[in-house]
Every structure is written in structure tokens, then in C-alpha cells.
Amino acid sequence: MLSKNLVGKLNDQINLEFFSSNLYLQMAAWCVSQGLRGSALFLGKHAGEEMMHMRKFFDYVNETGNLAVLGKIEAPSADYPSLGDLFVLVLEHERTVTGKINALVDVALQEKDFATFNFLQWFVSEQHEEEALVGEIVGMVKLVGGEGQGLYLLDREIASIAARPPGGNPADAAG
Ligand code: OFO
Numbered sequence: 767m768l769s770k771n772l773v774g775k776l777n778d779q780i781n782l783e784f785f786s787s788n789l790y791l792q793m794a795a796w797c798v799s800q801g802l803r804g805s806a807l808f809l810g811k812h813a814g815e816e817m818m819h820m821r822k823f824f825d826y827v828n829e830t831g832n833l834a835v836l837g838k839i840e841a842p843s844a845d846y847p848s849l850g851d852l853f854v855l856v857l858e859h860e861r862t863v864t865g866k867i868n869a870l871v872d873v874a875l876q877e878k879d880f881a882t883f884n885f886l887q888w889f890v891s892e893q894h895e896e897e898a899l900v901g902e903i904v905g906m907v908k909l910v911g912g913e914g915q916g917l918y919l920l921d922r923e924i925a926s927i928a929a930r931p932p933g934g935n936p937a938d939a940a941g
Contacts, residue, residue, distance in 0.1 A: 794813060796852070
């Protein structure tokens with residue numbers, strides 16, 4: 767049985783995953799407005815993954831006999847100075863999410879809630895993958911620059927990353 771404390775924190779996470787999805791969808795819209803179709807594809811796909819994350823938390827709270835509660839979702843920023851800045855923000859956001867997941871794991875352990883601890887392990891791996899993937903993009907921006915031909919090549923490369931099958935992140939194989 768989940769404690770009231772843990773149910774509250776899992777509900778907070780539902781809200782954060784919703785926000786992540788909206789953030790990436792809004793970023794995808796900005797990319798389309800800038801003609802950056804590859805980046806829009808990547809971010810749109812990622813927005814869908816965040817909805818799937820939200821649903822996993824939502825189902826878990828309900829399946830354990832508790833009430834999933836949907837809260838108010840903050841509006842994401844609709845404007846970004848550059849593609850490079852946008853992906854730095856994505857990386858920062860994913861690091862924040864990792865911190866929240868780690869805090870949830872910590873509470874589950876403290877409360878000896880091993881079922882929830884086990885449920886959260888999927889998210890621990892997912893955050894590792896997502897940080898590696900976005901870190902790769904931020905590294906590419908530094909290499910090729912975010913203007914002119916560099917921006918065009920970068921957008922194409924991000925499109926090819928978006929086309930990778932799930933788990934097809936080379937950083938995983940390296941590491
Ligand atoms: Fe991008 O992360 Fe959800 O959990």
C-alpha cells in the first residue's frame with residue numbers, strides 16, 4: 767500500500783510529465799516556425815514519449831487503489847533565442863526530472879515500498895538514456911555551431927537521431 771506522502775509525490779510527477787510533454791510540443795512548434803523540421807520531428811516525438819511517461823505514473827497510482835489527480839499545468843515558454851539555447855534548456859529540464867525521479871526512489875526506499883521502488887527503476891534507466899541523447903545534441907551544437915550551414919546540418923542530424931529505434935542510442939552501447 768502506498769503512503770499518502772508517496773501518492774502526493776507520484777501525482778506531482780504526473781503533472782511534471784505533462785509539463786514536459788507540453789514543453790517539448792511547444793518547442794517543436796517554435797522549430798517549425800524557424801524552418802527546423804528535423805528538430806521539430808525530434809521534439810514532437812519526445813513530447814509523445816513524455817505523455818507515455820505521464821500515463822505510466824497515472825496508471826500506477828490508480829492500479830494501487832489510489833486516486834490520480836491532474837493539476838494545473840504551467841504554460842511553457844513559446845520563444846527561444848536559438849536552437850542551441852533550446853537544447854541546453856531541454857538538457858537542464860531533463861536533469862531536473864532526473865532529480866525528481868531520484869527523490870521519488872529515495873522516498874520509496876525510506877518507506878520500504880519495494881513495489882514502487884521497482885516501478886521507478888524503468889524511469890531511472892529512461893532518464894539516463896534521455897540525458898545521454900540530449901547531451902549528444904548539445905555537444906553537436908558546440909561542434910558545428912548554430913548558424914547558417916552548421917544549423918542546416920545540425921537540423922538534419924537531429925532528424926536522423928529522431929529516426930533511431932527505441933534504445934538505439936549509441937551512448938548506451940558505449941557505456
Ligand atoms: Fe524526459 O522524462 Fe519523462 O520521465
